[in-house]
Amino acid sequence: MTPAQTFDCAVIGGGVFGLATALELARRKRKTVLLDRLGSGHPVTSSTGLSRSIRIAYDQPFYVKLAQDALRAWRDLEAATGRGILHLTGQIDLGPAAKLQAIHDTVRAQGGAIRAADATELRRLMPELKPLAGEIGLYHADGGTVLAEQGMLALAAAAAQAGAVLHQRERVTAIELGAARPVVVAGPRRISAERVVIAAGPWSTALLEPIGIDLPLAPSVAQVTFLDAPDQVGRPGIAEWETSAAGGVYGHPVPGVGYKIAFDAGSTGWQPDVTDWSFDPDEECRILNWLKQRLPGMPARARLSQRHPWTMTPDADFIVDNRGPVTLACGCAGHAFKFGPALGRLVADVMDGALHPPELRLDRPALQRQASATAPIVR
Missing domain, CATH: 3.50.50.60 (FAD/NAD(P)-binding domain)
Incomplete structure (x- = not known):
């Protein structure tokens, strides 16, 4: 032995x-x-993959504090290694009023800066966005992208x-x-x-x-789509929370590529010995249709779609x-x-x-x- x-x-x-x-x-x-x-x-x-979203917009104090710690820790790691990791352009949150109010109050209680944004302000922050009639969202600056x-x-x-x-x-x-x-x-x-x-x-x-x-x-297989939208790398990230039974959508800019969008729910079918996950063209089509309705000013051109696993808890x-x-x-x-x-x-x-x-x-x-x-x- x-x-x-x-x-x-x-x-x-x-x-x-x-x-x-x-x-x-x-x-x-x-x-x-x-x-x-x-x-x-x-x-x-x-x-x-190339990127992940980062935000302090949580409705639980534990995660707000952990995200605040993470921003400082990523910056320390950038300084220690000389690598650019954070691309902070802020984040817009949309969705049910109760969810947004809980996020707003929790972030503020932890000393974070976050504010309500009406339709005019949302269009100013992200001209590609089509707000709903009377829609009020949230915006905070401590969000954007981790270059994963x-x-x-x-x-x-x-x-x-x-x-x-x-x-x-x-x-x-x-x-x-x-x-x-x-x-x-x-x-x-x-x-x-x-x-x-x-x-x-x-x-x-x-x-x-x-x-x-x-x-x-519960291992899950999730798909993300990178848009061929290099002019949008300065735009804020976005999270549209639980707008239907299928869940919501999130996105963020990716320097050198454009913008990444995805549904916030995965699918079944994970296998431990898979060596390559082929993307689902139907899901790509569905996320591009969401884009055309919600962000009609964003180029609806998929540069790349990829699948990868994550692991859900109850x-x-x-x-x-x-x-x-x-x-x-x-x-x-x-x-x-x-x-x-x-x-x-x-x-x-x-x-x-x-x-x-x-x-x-x-x-x-x-x-x-x-x-x-x-x-x-x-x-």
């Missing part, structure tokens, strides 16, 4: 949750190793610089508990660690069930909690990426017992329900 390598912490999963956690643990002088089955940023993983690919490269570089060992394209096949220290098995490699962090996105269930942790996680909140020597960091619920390096601090604090957010706990009542792969993002 191959002798086990010894670390303080082993992180399984090299997406944004895992990379950010490895970075933070290494900064805290923990001897840390990270393993990822496909390699960070692989096209069929959750943390892939650059963010992932920066997190990986910073983690390695801090001393984390990154094993890419190494699939974890087992976690052995019961001895004094857990052992993580990846092919012939055996890693002994005091703590194991499972941040494997939609692959988490396959690692958790054999060690007796059963979670209501309440669209993440799961970050400890179970013995294992720390869970999973259930992105379609809105985790924006928090980037702030996620690493969150997971490390939970691991160390310095923080135990009730929204993310394993024993919260919502986790007694089943999650739906087709549920919209409601956070």
